[in-house]
Amino acid sequence: MPVISHPASTAISLPPFRFPPSLSTGDIKLRIVVLDTPDLVTQFAADMVCELVKERAREKIEVVLGLATGGTPLGLYRELIARHQRGGVSFREVDTFNLDEYVGLPPDSPQSYHYYMLENLFKHIDIDLERTHVPETWNVDLDESAHDFEMNIELAGGIDLQILGIGTDAHIGFNEIGSSLGSRTRVKTLTRKTRADNARYFASPDEVPRMALTMGIATILESQSILLLATGESKATAIRNCVEGPITSSVPASALQLHPNVTLALDSAAASGLANLDYFLESERNRAATTRSS
Numbered sequence: 377m378p379v380i381s382h383p384a385s386t387a388i389s390l391p392p393f394r395f396p397p398s399l400s401t402g403d404i405k406l407r408i409v410v411l412d413t414p415d416l417v418t419q420f421a422a423d424m425v426c427e428l429v430k431e432r433a434r435e436k437i438e439v440v441l442g443l444a445t446g447g448t449p450l451g452l453y454r455e456l457i458a459r460h461q462r463g464g465v466s467f468r469e470v471d472t473f474n475l476d477e478y479v480g481l482p483p484d485s486p487q488s489y490h491y492y493m494l495e496n497l498f499k500h501i502d503i504d505l506e507r508t509h510v511p512e513t514w515n516v517d518l519d520e521s522a523h524d525f526e527m528n529i530e531l532a533g534g535i536d537l538q539i540l541g542i543g544t545d546a547h548i549g550f551n552e553i554g555s556s557l558g559s560r561t562r563v564k565t566l567t568r569k570t571r572a573d574n575a576r577y578f579a580s581p582d583e584v585p586r587m588a589l590t591m592g593i594a595t596i597l598e599s600q601s602i603l604l605l606a607t608g609e610s611k612a613t614a615i616r617n618c619v620e621g622p623i624t625s626s627v628p629a630s631a632l633q634l635h636p637n638v639t640l641a642l643d644s645a646a647a648s649g650l651a652n653l654d655y656f657l658e659s660e661r662n663r664a665a666t667t668r669s670s
């Protein structure tokens with residue numbers, strides 16, 4: 377990656393938010409895919425990632441993936457490793473940008489997202505580690521780090537496919553409730569709910585960091601396409617509010633309604649709160665029928 381120089385002034389200006397070009401090409405959709413089990417959600421997500429990576433490899437064009445951490449994408453990463461080890465897919469020409477990292481944990485801490493990505497994906501596939509980006513939060517100026525992260529996404533040509541999980545309070549990345557829908561990469565204070573949800577990864581709840589550096593909502597919305605994964609009943613309310621509620625900073629994931637190319641892959645438990653579930657199921661059946669007949 378080219379070295380980025382910092383302006384002499386402390387005010388760091390970032391580019392204004394713009395939708396990805398697909399908005400102007402008519403390729404607009406919010407697709408809800410409901411699958412019976414978490415494993416089917418994993419297979420669906422792995423198919424989507426691998427199809428994109430292989431298509432770009434055929435065209436000899438690099439691909440930029442946005443990656444998430446947490447419990448939900450672990451199955452996806454296991455499946456990507458398995459497909460890579462079977463010779464089915466190479467990640468040599470892939471750049472990655474992770475959504476977030478805790479503030480206050482060194483990268484070699486087992487709870488850090490640097491460590492998570494290395495252990496759960498990167499060290500098992502043929503990706504060039506120089507092309508992987510997890511927000512830097514250890515021994516750095518956090519504002520400069522946020523600025524560099526945004527600039528590196530720009531230099532890589534933008535994110536082609538952003539993988540998202542969703543918090544039980546409908547946060548995406550660590551954009552907690554109240555996050556501006558126009559926000560960019562920055563430090564956020566974690567809510568008590570998020571810290572309680574993530575306490576299972578730490579020896580005690582007090583050890584969960586209080587802050588994180590996270591991609592902003594505008595940064596996420598600039599991805600060409602977005603795949604949100606949710607499994608389990610604990611996500612049902614967040615999914616209902618994300619899809620069927622008003623667009624509001626009180627439900628950060630509701631900003632996805634503004635994006636032209638979003639797919640939500642849900643297991644039936646995560647989809648169980650949707651008031652219009654029957655409609656979404658029918659819509660997906662019609663989509664499959666149209667695809668078959670074309």
Ligand code: PGA
Pocket residue numbers: 445446447448449541542543544547548549
């Ligand atoms: P989880 O976290 O996948 O561990 O449920 C999702 C999130 O907080 O975004």
